[in-house]
Amino acid sequence: MKNFTKLFTLFSVVVFSTFLHSQKNDIDMVLKLNADFDKASLSGDLPFFENALAPDFVSYHPDGSKVTRAEVLERIRKEKEKPSYKLLSVKSDDVKVKMDGNLAYVTGLWNASTSGLEADAVPHNDTGFYSAMFEKRDGKWMIVSDHSTEKTHTSDELMPSLKQASDNYDKAISTQDARMFDSLLSAEFTSVNENGKIRNKAEEIAQIKSADLKLTSVKSEDKKFRIHRSTAVETGVFTVSGTYKGKAFTDKGRYTSTWFYSNGKWQLASDHTSLIK
Structure with a gap:
């Protein structure tokens, strides 16, 4: 046993x-x-x-x-x-x-x-x-x-990359760089201009790279940013000069842009402009 x-x-x-x-x-x-x-x-x-x-x-x-x-x-x-x-x-x-x-x-x-x-x-x-x-x-x-789960980002953490995205957007306009526009605009992007016309992403890119449009000066001033979690609102004053179909123009106005942060980058969801008379 x-x-x-x-x-x-x-x-x-x-x-x-x-x-x-x-x-x-x-x-x-x-x-x-x-x-x-x-x-x-x-x-x-x-x-x-x-x-x-x-x-x-x-x-x-x-x-x-x-x-x-x-x-x-x-x-x-x-x-x-x-x-x-x-x-x-x-x-x-x-x-x-x-x-x-x-x-x-x-x-x-x-x-x-x-x-x-x-x-x-x-x-x-x-x-x-x-x-x-x-x-x-x-x-x-x-x-x-x-x-x-993901730790919520603070405004201080997100602000540098948001300002960089805004500067890149200005650069994309001044150089009429369609590729840079494509990376900065979200698929659902909507633009409302001073005349109340609405454009989607494809229409916005087609407009900026049009052979009829020649930009000589693009300037943004008085930029202000407000971040709410992964969404941000940017406001400022723009001045754009150039020619359209051979006719010279200079426009100055205010803009409001809405950004959202996803996959490590900021993308523009919507943009609205109004002219300063």
């Missing part, structure tokens, strides 16, 4: 030791997958996401929106083909893993640095917390879902 008890005890120790070893291996694999996720995000490694995200993967963003695996992959493809911003760095800290069979619950702190595409773009840092669910399917760990 004593021998049986010893054998049973030894067997239990071996089984428990094997379990702990197996669990440690699983934790190491989950941690590696989590670290590889950061690297793939920085490089835009589409094959990694295709392989690591479960077919039923879903991501919940800080703004409350939900994104599916197909939508994530499509965004990565588009960003790879036509970048809208630069991801300078991304890193996870204080990562913790809690195992429950074939499930792993991961939590951590994320840090990222982004900037616009312009050569003089001001880098911006973001931070927040995330949680993710991993599942082992057919011997392979996959990411099933994740959820992230």
Whole structure:
């Protein structure tokens, strides 16, 4: 009987030791997958996401929106083909893993640095917390879902990049740079001019790059900015001189611009101008 008890005890120790070893291996694999996720995000490694995200993967963003695996992959493809911003760095800290069979619950702190595409773009840092669910399917760990929060930016943190975006907008007008306009204007951009005419993004770009328009001087003064979370209102006075279809003009007026901050950059959502008689 004593021998049986010893054998049973030894067997239990071996089984428990094997379990702990197996669990440690699983934790190491989950941690590696989590670290590889950061690297793939920085490089835009589409094959990694295709392989690591479960077919039923879903991501919940800080703004409350939900994104599916197909939508994530499509965004990565588009960003790879036509970048809208630069991801300078991304890193996870204080990562913790809690195992429950074939499930792993991961939590951590994320840090990222982004900037616009312009050569003089001001880098911006973001931070927040995330949680993710991993599942082992057919011997392979996959990411099933994740959820992230983001620390609210202060006005002081956002002001330098906002002023830079405003200066770039002035530069885009003075040089009639359609490419710079395309990067600064949001897809839903709306412009209302002094005559009450409304133009969308495509119409605004077509107007500024028109061969009929020749600008000789563009100046903005008395700029004021008010930031409300990730939205900002800019007001100021503009003076524009040039020719349109050969006819000289000089216009002076006031403007109100609405900006919003997304994906590490400011974009112009709407613009309204009125002439000073």
